Amino acid sequence: MAPFVSGMALAEIAALMGDVARANILSALMDGRALTASELAWHGGVSAQTTSGHLARLSEARLIAMTKQGRHRYYRLASSEVAQAIETLMAVASSGPKRHRPVGPKDEALRRARTCYDHLAGRLGIALADALTLQDYLVLSDGAGALTEKGQRFLCAFGIELEEGHRSKRTLCRTCLDWSERRPHLAGRLGAALCTKMFDLGWVERVRDSRALAITTKGRGGLRSTFGIEIE
Amino acid sequence: MAPFVSGMALAEIAALMGDVARANILSALMDGRALTASELAWHGGVSAQTTSGHLARLSEARLIAMTKQGRHRYYRLASSEVAQAIETLMAVASSGPKRHRPVGPKDEALRRARTCYDHLAGRLGIALADALTLQDYLVLSDGAGALTEKGQRFLCAFGIELEEGHRSKRTLCRTCLDWSERRPHLAGRLGAALCTKMFDLGWVERVRDSRALAITTKGRGGLRSTFGIEIE
DNA sequence: ATAACGCTTCGGCTGCGGCCGAAGCGTTAT
């Protein structure tokens, strides 16, 4: 008899991601925010009823989680593990044969800057990782990164607190393969903190109905003076 | 209009993995070997014709690669990236709600020791990583590992050559999340070398029609004396 | 109270995709 055991489990999860509507829903949730069912219906490109069914199935499989709030229901990815699985799949997908890849303006915006779960990705994410490495603030080796003394002082001066969550088991800094740039960007607590800071400083803003980020004028200046980064 | 762009690509790849027959085929290929179409048909649990169709689709998407040899056609995973994507998905799958998980004897064998693409996984893989770490041969941090001086000498004495492939861009040592143990085991060049050595020494043997490995009597002794490992 | 809204459940339609039998092609054995 064939070893159906692990194949079945793999197929179940993959099949859930293998439907265009559901894939679009998951893709929309990849920015780490929680979205309402109606918003997800829009992203999925299907009716509310259909979406409801999809969301139920994704919830049951623990790929997403739900919170009720008033008459809304907010859905989010269940864990960073799920996010990582999706990102890894996207990396494989984008490395595949060049299909009809229309590369519209939306796609270009995503490639410039976007959120990846809770951290920054796209050219911006890559540039940040490069800048920190180049200045000897960070040493990247394989899948992980370690802050130097110099880097810790720099980040502290920049207003990023990393010690608070020290008891947290979450990795300080790991890399995450960027599907558009095909190179690793920064994830982990450091990646999340950088992302949050950029928002707080008003350097980046979310683009409506997209995971893409817009770099503000203030952000353009700040990125140049603080990190020596020039996007575009 | 909804951003179908990246969702489509994700769905295409995931859908390929989302069929039970194909998932079983990919799962069988996860041990890193190249298998013939007929062998894969057996693993997939479907007829040769059906399998042929599946293999064609997987090849076209560059998830697997093929080599002709006589009247056989050998299929293998196209890259370690694909293997990693599958392993990550399996991790998510096995962390999901406890479905009807029969956990047969075959499953138990897989959990004890198996190959994961080109390195060792299961309790054996975990034990090896733990042993090397405990002896200060290896320092694991986040997703990567670095050999200590002591570790290099030890491995050298054990007969593992790591310098030869130095020009190779492949990571020396990274971790790979073990879906059955839910903890990282060793991958990268080091993981592959350890695995190869175990085979060469006759410490482990492949189990027919499975990714599972059997630990030989000689292996049991060697693992105890060399690494202080006791499996089971 | 009544209406609007957000979401889900139910029922029925439809099409895609997985499946196999039959047949064809190239390679290897005898």
Next chain:
DNA sequence: ATAACGCTTCGGCCGCAGCCGAAGCGTTAT
């Protein structure tokens, strides 16, 4: 040469799963 073998292609069947309209339930607005 002939047969056996490994694999693929073609054609047709069939079931599942995705889709929407209609209806129901709970919450919020007026």
